Structure formats: C-alpha cells, structure tokens
Amino acid sequence: MQEPWWKRSTVYQIYPKSFNDTTASGMGDLQGVIEKLDYLKELGVDMLWLTPIYRSPQRDNGYDISDYYDIEPAYGTMEDVERLVQGLHDRDMKLMMDIVINHTSTDHKWFQQAKTSKDNPYRDYYIWRDSSDGNAPNNWVSKFGGSAWALEEHTDQYYLHLFDKTQADLNWENDEVRNQLYEMMNFWADKGLDGFRLDVINLVSKVQSFPYDESAPDGQFGKEYYTDGPRIHEFMKEMNQNVFAPHNLVTVGEMSSTSLAACQQYTRPGANELDMTFNFHHLKADYEKGKKWTDGKLDFIKLKQILADWQIGMHQAGGWNALFWCNHDQPRIVSRFGDDNLYHRESAKMLATVMHMMQGTPYIYQGEEIGMTDPKFSSIEYYNDVETQNAYSELKESGMDDRAVMQIIQRRSRDNSRTPMQWNAAQHAGFSKGEPWLSVAANYKEINAEKALADDNSIFYHYQTLIRLRKEYAIITHGDYEPLCMEDERIFSYERRWNGEKLLVIANFFGESTEFTYPKKEIGEAEILLSNYQDSAPNYSKVQLRPFEAIIYYSK
Ligand code: TEU
Numbered sequence: 001m002q003e004p005w006w007k008r009s010t011v012y013q014i015y016p017k018s019f020n021d022t023t024a025s026g027m028g029d030l031q032g033v034i035e036k037l038d039y040l041k042e043l044g045v046d047m048l049w050l051t052p053i054y055r056s057p058q059r060d061n062g063y064d065i066s067d068y069y070d071i072e073p074a075y076g077t078m079e080d081v082e083r084l085v086q087g088l089h090d091r092d093m094k095l096m097m098d099i100v101i102n103h104t105s106t107d108h109k110w111f112q113q114a115k116t117s118k119d120n121p122y123r124d125y126y127i128w129r130d131s132s133d134g135n136a137p138n139n140w141v142s143k144f145g146g147s148a149w150a151l152e153e154h155t156d157q158y159y160l161h162l163f164d165k166t167q168a169d170l171n172w173e174n175d176e177v178r179n180q181l182y183e184m185m186n187f188w189a190d191k192g193l194d195g196f197r198l199d200v201i202n203l204v205s206k207v208q209s210f211p212y213d214e215s216a217p218d219g220q221f222g223k224e225y226y227t228d229g230p231r232i233h234e235f236m237k238e239m240n241q242n243v244f245a246p247h248n249l250v251t252v253g254e255m256s257s258t259s260l261a262a263c264q265q266y267t268r269p270g271a272n273e274l275d276m277t278f279n280f281h282h283l284k285a286d287y288e289k290g291k292k293w294t295d296g297k298l299d300f301i302k303l304k305q306i307l308a309d310w311q312i313g314m315h316q317a318g319g320w321n322a323l324f325w326c327n328h329d330q331p332r333i334v335s336r337f338g339d340d341n342l343y344h345r346e347s348a349k350m351l352a353t354v355m356h357m358m359q360g361t362p363y364i365y366q367g368e369e370i371g372m373t374d375p376k377f378s379s380i381e382y383y384n385d386v387e388t389q390n391a392y393s394e395l396k397e398s399g400m401d402d403r404a405v406m407q408i409i410q411r412r413s414r415d416n417s418r419t420p421m422q423w424n425a426a427q428h429a430g431f432s433k434g435e436p437w438l439s440v441a442a443n444y445k446e447i448n449a450e451k452a453l454a455d456d457n458s459i460f461y462h463y464q465t466l467i468r469l470r471k472e473y474a475i476i477t478h479g480d481y482e483p484l485c486m487e488d489e490r491i492f493s494y495e496r497r498w499n500g501e502k503l504l505v506i507a508n509f510f511g512e513s514t515e516f517t518y519p520k521k522e523i524g525e526a527e528i529l530l531s532n533y534q535d536s537a538p539n540y541s542k543v544q545l546r547p548f549e550a551i552i553y554y555s556k
Contacts, residue, residue: 006195006250006275006361007320007477009046010467011096013365015328016053016075017061018420021432028072028420028431030080037087039449040205043369043460044467046093047250049197049329049433053081057107059166060386061328061418063199064105068184068470085192094194096250101181102200103167111168115152115159125177126168127160128152129210133407138212140222143256145390148222160210162226163201164386172204172235182242195250196226196243198274201236202255202262218258218290227253228262236266236273245272252322252361254278260310264317276320276361283330286337293391295408298337300509305484308494311358311481319361325351326368331416335374339511343548344447349462349532350507350550354492356466357505357552359481364463367421370452371459374416375441380409384438388413424450465530473554475501490514491545502526505551508545516543526553 020032024172030053040048052062055070062072071078088095102109113122129137129149136149137158142165149158150165161167170177177226185196207225214335216223236253244251253266253274263277285303288296314321325333334340348371356362377383378391388409395405415438422444423430429444441447452460470476479496490510496503504526508514518524524541536551537543543551 003295003477004250004275006047006469009361010044010356010470011047011049011252011322011361011363012040012043012045013049013327013363015051015061015366015418017051017437018418018431020423021364021434021436022420024432024434025074026432026434026437027074029074030076030084030118030380034080034084034087037091039555041091041093042453042464043364044095044464045364046513047096047194048088049096049252049363050098052098052100052199055189057105057166059105061099061493064103064107064164064167065100066107067109071189079192089192094250096195096197096252097188097193098197099185099188100198101170101185103161103163103169106166106168109329115155118155118157124174125171127171127206128155128157129160130157138210138222138223140210140213141220143220144387145394160206161438161532162200169206170204172206172231173208178235178238183238185239185243186247189247189249193249195252198251198253200256201253201274202228202258202266203231205231205235223257227257228259232262233265233271233273237271240272240274251275252278256280260313263310263321264313264319267314267317267319269318276322278322278324278327278363279310281310283325287532293395295404295407295411298457299474300489301487303337304483304492307358308483308486311483313496315359315480321358322363323355323358323360324365325355326365326417327363328365328417329414330365331413332372332374333368334371334414336411337509339548340373343350343511344373345459346457346458346532346546346548347511350464350548352459352466353530353532353550354462354505354509356470357476357481357494357496357503359477359496362466362470362499365417367417368462369460370422370447370449372419373441373443375419375439376410376411377415377439378406379433380406382410382439383409383413383415385414385418388415389482410549422448424448462530462532469529469552473501473503474498475503475554479503484519491516502554503555504555505550506540506543506545506553507550508548511547513547514545516540516545518542526555528552529554 016028019028021028022031053075054065055067056062072345109120110125114126136147140148142148203226213221251274255277266274286296286298288294334348419441420431420436425445429440452458475498478496482495484493485491492507492509518541524539531551540553
C-alpha cells in the first residue's frame with residue numbers, strides 16, 4: 001500500500017483571530033493568512049489547520065458556531081476561503097478546517113427553535129432532561145466549571161452543555177442530526193479543502209441513562225459516561241463513510257481524556273474511522289493531582305513514560321499519533337517546559353527536537369517556530385478567555401489570595417497561546433494597525449518573525465530543518481521507538497530503528513549540564529543530523545550535555 005502523504009508531513013495551526021489583521025479591526029482575518037503563505041511555505045509545512053472561522057458569537061472564540069454555512073464577518077467571506085484554498089494549492093500546500101460538532105452555539109437556529117417548546121421539530125437535536133428533585137438532572141460538570149446542565153425556564157427542562165452554557169451539546173442519537181452534520185461537512189469538502197480537525201469528537205456519544213457519577217477523583221464528574229462513549233466507533237465509521245472516504249480527506253480527532261486503547265481503535269489500519277488523534281496526557285504531567293488550575297511541578301519521569309507508552313502503543317497497533325506541544329488551549333511550551341529567559345533559544349530547539357523525531361504527524365502552533373512565550377499578564381483584566389475567567393472566579397471564591405490566583409492564571413490560561421503573532425518590532429508586533437483584541441506579549445521586539453528570518457541560527461530554521469529531515473529520512477516515519485535512560489532525572493533520550501538504520505535522540509531537558517552514557521554495547525559513532533549547539537560530540541558513547549543540548553544521531 002502506498003504511504004499516505006500526511007505521514008511525512010507537518011501541519012501548522014493557525015488561530016486566525018491572533019494571526020494577522022489586514023483591516024485594523026484588532027482581530028486577524030483570512031486575508032491576513034493569505035498574505036503569510038510564503039512565510040509558511042518557507043518554514044516548509046505541508047498543511048494548515050485553521051481554528052473555526054464560521055459565524056459565531058465568539059463566546060468561545062468560534063468553538064460556539066451559530067451558522068456552519070457562513071463565515072464570521074470579521075474574518076472575511078466565503079470568497080476569501082476559496083482564495084485561501086487556491087493560494088495553498090498553488091503552493092502545493094493543503095488546508096484542514098476545524099469542525100465543532102459535539103455542540104453548537106445556543107444562537108444557532110436549531111437551538112433557537114428547539115428551546116421554544118417540547119414538541120418543536122428541533123427539540124430532539126439537543127439533550128433535554130427534567131430536573132431531579134428541583135436540581136440539575138445529575139451531577140455532571142462542565143469542562144469550563146460548574147454544572148453541565150442549564151435550565152431553560154420557558155419549557156422547564158435542562159439542556160446539557162459539556163462546555164460553556166452557550167455551547168449546547170447536540171443529540172447524536174438522533175439520525176437527523178448526524179445526517180445534517182454530514183451534509184454540512186460535505187458542503188465544506190466540496191470547497192476543495194483537504195481535511196478536518198474534529199473538535200472533542202470522542203465526546204459525542206453519551207450513556208443514555210445519564211447516570212449520577214458516584215466518584216471522579218479529578219472532580220470531572222460525568223466524564224466516564226461520555227468519553228469514548230458507547231456508540232463512538234459506530235459514529236466515526238458512519239462519518240468516514242459519508243464524508244471522509246468520498247472526498248479522500250485527512251482527519252485528526254481531538255480526544256479529550258481518551259485512552260491509548262481507544263486511539264488505537266480509532267486509527268488502526270482498516271478501522272475506517274480517523275487518520276490520527278490528539279491526546280493530552282503528556283500535557284498533564286505538570287498538573288497537581290490531575291487538576292489543571294494548580295501550581296503543579298513537572299513530573300519529568302512521568303512525561304517520558306506517557307510519551308513512550310503512546311509511541312510504542314500506537315506503533316504496535318499501526319495507529320497514528322498527532323505530535324504536539326502547543327495549541328490554542330495550552331500555554332507556550334518554551335515557558336512551560338523550557339526556559340523562556342536565559343536559554344530561550346536552546347530550550348525551544350531542544351523541545352522541538354524531542355517531539356519532531358517521534359513517530360506521528362507533528363503540529364506546530366503559530367509562533368512556536370519563533371519561540372513565542374507566555375505573556376504573564378499582571379492582572380485578570382488582560383485575560384479574555386471564558387475558561388480563564390471562570391477559573392479565576394472559582395479560585396477567588398475558594399479563598400485564595402489574588403497573588404496566588406494570578407500565579408496560577410499566568411501559568412495555565414489558554415490566552416497564553418492566544419496573544420497576537422509577533423511579526424516584527426513595529427507597533428502591536430506588526431499584527432494589526434488597530435488595537436489588538438488581546439494584548440501583545442511585551443517581548444515582541446526581541447522575539448519576532450522578522451528577526452528570526454534574518455538569523456541563520458534561529459529557532460525558525462531549526463524547525464525548518466526538522467520538517468525537512470522528516471521528508472528525507474523514512475526512519476522518522478516508520479521506525480519503532482525505544483526509550484532510553486527512563487530513570488534519568490534530566491535526560492530525554494530514545495532510539496528509533498528501521499530497515500538497518502538507527503536514529504538516536506539525546507536531550508538534556510534542563511538548564512544544568514549533565515552526562516549521557518549510552519546504555520548499550522555498540523560503537524558510538526554516527527553522523528549528527530542536527531544539534532542546537534555548534535560543536536556537539538560525534539561519539540555518543542559518553543556525551544557531556546550542556547544546558548538544554550539536544551542532538552540527533554543517525555547511522556546505518
Ligand atoms: O477543547 C477541548 C478541551 O477539552 C480542552 O482542550 C479544553 O480547552 C481544556 O480541557 C480546558 O481546560 C476544544 C477546543 O480546542 C477548545 O478551544 C474549545 O473551547 C473546546 O473544545 C470546546 O469547543
């Protein structure tokens with residue numbers, strides 16, 4: 001069988017609202033993306049993933065869609081989308097659109113109809129339940145805090161919302177809902193796009209008895225009754241048959257709190273469900289007791305173990321991982337696991353190296369390629385995100401003082417990755433001629449794309465090389481994964497083998513020097529494919545690693 005093109009590709013995620021504003025509205029737009037296609041081509045990425053650009057009240061920045069068939073006016077028009085597709089295809093690049101079908105905005109006409117009466121034809125598009133003794137139907141909680149149920153007073157019933165109360169969950173048990181969604185996705189596929197990123201797609205099938213959750217150690221009551229739910233694989237196969245296969249689309253499912261077994265099942269050969277999956281387990285290695293809104297410390301050994309389990313498990317099943325450190329919901333990786341100060345450049349490159357030499361399809365989030373950092377805003381007023389605002393209120397209500405609360409917000413807020421893209425040292429980092437919807441990080445004069453392009457040794461060119469290596473060395477796509485030095489408190493190392501070839505990655509994950517000893521009896525001579533220091537040692541038997549030093553060795 002011919003290898004699918006996306007196995008050697010790298011995807012670049014664009015959060016249009018913060019990418020490039022051509023109208024001085026303070027919000028980025030589609031024309032802004034079109035203007036930067038040559039920049040992205042230079043980086044070498046194969047496909048763009050655009051977060052939602054559909055009509056939306058923007059309560060959750062477009063993940064609350066009010067019309068699937070229309071473009072949010074601030075972003076542009078349908079013609080702009082068509083021009084974007086054309087501009088990409090002209091450059092031999094591709095487009096993946098984000099699609100949010102677990103829920104719609106409560107402004108969507110389906111919900112507007114549904115809420116009017118119990119016998120409205122759209123009522124059954126959503127999930128309605130009676131109260132239980134005057135309270136919500138059960139104790140399930142929203143991922144954004146509080147109950148997952150909201151009372152619709154007029155009809156005196158509750159509707160389910162796993163996210164914000166303006167994001168009502170669709171009822172996937174209703175065939176008509178699924179058919180409407182497939183029809184809509186086909187409308188988009190017909191525009192010539194190449195793939196879909198499916199938002200929280202593993203949450204669409206719920207246990208229909210909606211039971212009370214007796215125990216959830218992480219406080220996420222209800223989770224086990226809707227995560228990778230009873231009919232999920234059936235739904236994925238159906239969607240594949242109705243939408244993906246006929247258009248030959250590439251798909252990545254965003255999987256909330258999933259399991260390795262479930263992801264093997266979604267992506268293994270012959271499953272005919274999804275091509276690859278995002279999971280977030282490695283990005284919880286710095287949570288305290290599994291909780292996000294804490295000031296937890298990175299458990300480095302655990303991080304290595306999780307990544308190894310997924311590398312090995314997906315390889316064995318013939319499944320496929322989406323590889324990533326960053327997205328629009330996560331803090332900036334260089335601030336999180338690297339050093340955004342003294343070793344900014346070295347640590348950003350180290351993190352990129354460790355991720356990009358794994359098996360899977362890497363995703364780069366806008367600004368990651370220049371090492372953008374968390375903005376560390378001093379006060380809650382600078383933060384816009386609905387989840388952040390809710391968390392702030394909850395933490396304050398718990399009695400924590402403002403300083404401690406802000407420390408957590410600064411580390412965890414989703415706005416960390418949503419500050420405007422830093423293009424140059426001009427006003428608002430060249431993002432907009434108007435007042436940006438979210439403030440630019442203060443360091444834009446030092447960290448910006450213009451500077452990166454002018455510097456041969458920049459983080460940008462390191463990413464460019466990693467993308468190119470994936471195309472040149474089949475072992476990166478096909479090799480197996482053997483973790484090394486798993487007990488080591490500082491070193492992240494692994495080996496890939498394929499077809500008589502060997503790739504060895506050695507990385508010092510921290511800011512103090514350390515010594516690496518190759519644990520096997522083999523001759524330690526190999527070609528260095530890439531390093532983040534000029535003069536790394538060619539013999540890997542024993543290596544003195546400088547702060548955040550990362551080296552890729554290749555031999556055959
Ligand atoms: O996110 C799903 C999700 O569960 C998280 O990553 C979420 O942001 C995190 O758990 C909060 O702590 C997706 C989108 O990526 C996100 O932007 C949306 O807000 C969410 O779905 C709802 O559509």
